[in-house]
Amino acid sequence: MSMSFTNEKNGAVMFQFPGSKKVYVEGSRPDIRVPMREIMLSETKTEVKVEANSPVRVYDTSGPYTDPDVTVDIAKGLPPLRSKWIQERGDVEEYEGREMKPEDNGFKSNHDPRADRHIFPGLKRKPLRAKKGTNVTQLHYAKKGIVTPEMEFIAIRENMKPEFVRDEVASGRAIIPANINHPEAEPMIIGRNFHVKINANIGNSAVTSSIEEEVEKMTWATRWGADTIMDLSTGKNIHTTREWIIRNSPVPIGTVPIYQALEKVNGVAEDLTWEVYRDTLLEQAEQGVDYFTIHAGVLLRYVPLTANRVTGIVSRGGSIMAQWCLYHHKENFLYTHFEEICDIMKTYDIAFSLGDGLRPGSIADANDQAQFAELETLGELTKIAWKHDVQVMVEGPGHVPMHLIKENMDRQMEACQEAPFYTLGPLTTDIAPGYDHITSAIGAAMIGWYGTSMLCYVTPKEHLGLPNKDDVREGVITYKIAAHAADLAKGHPGAQLRDDALSKARFEFRWEDQFNLSLDPERAMEYHDETLPADAAKTAHFCSMCGPKFCSMRISHDIRKYAEKNNLNTQEAFEKGMQEKAAEFQRAGSSIYQ
């Protein structure tokens, strides 16, 4: 397998964004280089003036793929930008690591004909771990008052002070998912006092999809703006697929380790053991997974609470654990071994994403006893993780009608003491399969406004099939909309700059600027060109909606021009001048709409 990314046409679109350039903002040391996308704008030209418009810098998740000075060869992986920072702290050591086994990819032997031969060929670094007795989590550093390079990087990225970032991490209100074995990822933060983030799920299943497709989906998702990627693969070749994804991902990678553990016991949930699970955690920890979804809150006694639900248990991880608990009539081993899991997490700095295995799968089941009982347990587990200085976020629903959304946020804040909330949507109605990116974007925007830190995207294929590349794009853009709408509603500093710049461009008929400032410039341009394809239409002071004869936006230009020409800066002056100079306006006005 070989894919290399340059800025040549790559399929349908250029990898780099039109009218934009990649810039890096340097921090206190030369190896802190924070990538941003700078969108160049053309001038504002009126009859009375020509004014430059400052370029707009936007948050950039796309990694080196959009840097024209870098050619990424996915067979080699991305440069390990954090390696030096990790090493210089002096608290990690290289070690031999776990030996890869055939069952890591779902086979009995390495000679199984179905085994994917595309083992990642790039430089195989030995894994790192915390030295005995040390703790390498960003939470641990933050609590000790240390501002790490990761925190400074994030401060620049979010336009905040480094000390503020440290404090948010120290308090548990934010996390920096950053496994020491994933030095390729650009540091990012998840917390409600920062930009709302979005996650994109990818991953093959037993039915469909190849490694190559999954790597492509990852690069594609981060190009459009995914802040983290979850690899939810469930079929064969899980280990190898993940290796390719991590080595090439500029964003943190999350997984649900129980999926792979289940493959190792041939899909028989009751055959799962703590040992198989623990081995899987180590395997993935050494590869560099940045956060693990762990369904440790699905307690034996909560399972009966789901018996009368309309849709029972819909979380895959939740149902695996419920099956195990019922079969053995024992407490969930993720719960009983939770402190041992914490020990692993802090050895690599992997963050918990405490899974909501009992989330509602339908409007009818929203905010029920099972869901909130589990949430209380997740709050209890948050405290245990914090005792170990392990970073934690908490997963949330699911399917929830609008009027019940806020209760989810409020209860989570209370039960989990402000640990970041990470929700799947929620979907605000069940009746639109094929459009669940939309049913859920409504809920996602709202819960983001109420305080959720990261929104897990939903694609148009939800409930129907696995997303392809186009679905990934649709899902990511839809969730960028929800996240940005939430940032605006929260009054996040600077969020509105982009809206204002785009609206100003729209008002001034700077079509190219309008496209380039949008979340999906290619789509905007394509839709515009469908009706008015001529290049001249890109500078036209009208559009296909009204046509050239009367444009609703132009009257405002005349009003403004009139005010400018006559120096009518205040409303009072305007009204007075308007009266006095009605005749002049008549002459000016009548010449315009011909």
Place this chain on the structure above:
Amino acid sequence: MSMSFTNEKNGAVMFQFPGSKKVYVEGSRPDIRVPMREIMLSETKTEVKVEANSPVRVYDTSGPYTDPDVTVDIAKGLPPLRSKWIQERGDVEEYEGREMKPEDNGFKSNHDPRADRHIFPGLKRKPLRAKKGTNVTQLHYAKKGIVTPEMEFIAIRENMKPEFVRDEVASGRAIIPANINHPEAEPMIIGRNFHVKINANIGNSAVTSSIEEEVEKMTWATRWGADTIMDLSTGKNIHTTREWIIRNSPVPIGTVPIYQALEKVNGVAEDLTWEVYRDTLLEQAEQGVDYFTIHAGVLLRYVPLTANRVTGIVSRGGSIMAQWCLYHHKENFLYTHFEEICDIMKTYDIAFSLGDGLRPGSIADANDQAQFAELETLGELTKIAWKHDVQVMVEGPGHVPMHLIKENMDRQMEACQEAPFYTLGPLTTDIAPGYDHITSAIGAAMIGWYGTSMLCYVTPKEHLGLPNKDDVREGVITYKIAAHAADLAKGHPGAQLRDDALSKARFEFRWEDQFNLSLDPERAMEYHDETLPADAAKTAHFCSMCGPKFCSMRISHDIRKYAEKNNLNTQEAFEKGMQEKAAEFQRAGSSIYQ
């Protein structure tokens, strides 16, 4: 031009919905026949029982096009179902009506080569008007305590009592747009104590589109669920296009008469006169337009308030009136002639949709002084209309960030004394052209929950071009989602039935039922089949998301089966039984996941 609709394959999809049949619920007299779509469901089959699932009846806006017993010929138009009700009230008279002029279609003579020759060929009825001294509005009847057949029809349609419908209309909280010259339309109601409605805009412009396309978009939009259609045509052949649309529309039609008036004065706003406008109102009244958007609230003194906005005035009607006011330095003639307009409205029972000509066109301009000043005037005009027993709804924004949405609803309720609110979105961010159906569905769902009665759809082409047929489908379905999410959040009786039925079908792997219950069955099926096309997959107890080996939904079935078999109906019994019968569950459970 000739299009006839049967239930043969019509382009990509059947006109009728799969798994559904058209039913009519009869009222107190045989000519009150309320159409509904009945979705048939298959049986629930478990190891221990087979149970029928009741069919689900849903609100149906599609008109005779989905009735297999009717073949619609659009050259003849739909049957005039309300004619008898209108006539038997004894307060209307036929008259000769206004003679059609070449300028009604934008030409100087009938021999202009650009004139569309497709004059509507169907039976030309003479127009009706109220007899001198009478008032034929539904509001007038409601205030007199009369329950009209229209009200009874609506009561059945909405599952409410006729007297409740009458009372809501009498109080002004709801309107029934029902021009006596549009007897083809099936009565519907717009008010916050009923289902939230959606409007779809269609219409050609000077740049693009034909009559045939517009009629097709109308039938297409109502098939997917549009409750009303606005014809916003602005180019040539406006009169003829509208005639075809009205004669074939099963839902009320709205227009913005100033658009056509402007065409009659060759696009020069300052040449508009009350006489040209009045003539246009009469022309459209006789054709059967059910509601008029009238920008009577754009007062001369408000125009300067827009001078410093980021996007000025974005409403086409608003900017036309602003242009007129400034040029003449006179008050808006729609405001000064408002009572004369009321006289026309009550002669035909046309409802006001008081236009928000100063709505914000960007996040930056949301909830500003100009917007709320105009709203106060719309409140004043509402009272004047009510004095004449003319029905009124009030239009709202536009672009509004989430945290400012509720203020719009609260202020409108207060200023306009609970007259129905009809909003365009609102869009919750400006940065996603190409996806504004989504940026606005977020705002639309929220404002619908807060009390807005009708949501004007936004298509993916908003800001970029005119919607084609696919954009209409995408826009309508997106707004059905927003409206339904709002109904759920408001706790509208019965709204959740469809969600529950679909979720139950999903849980029981009744794939066909799941598709048929969804807002867009074709899309759902198409997406499902993309990954698992085999017919067998329609009955499979798994899907492509997890594959056949482990399905997260199945554990819940085992739990339920276990409870059923052992008669464990309460949670207590379940927990006790679970403990006692662990061994039995082990045997049952272990046989399932092979």
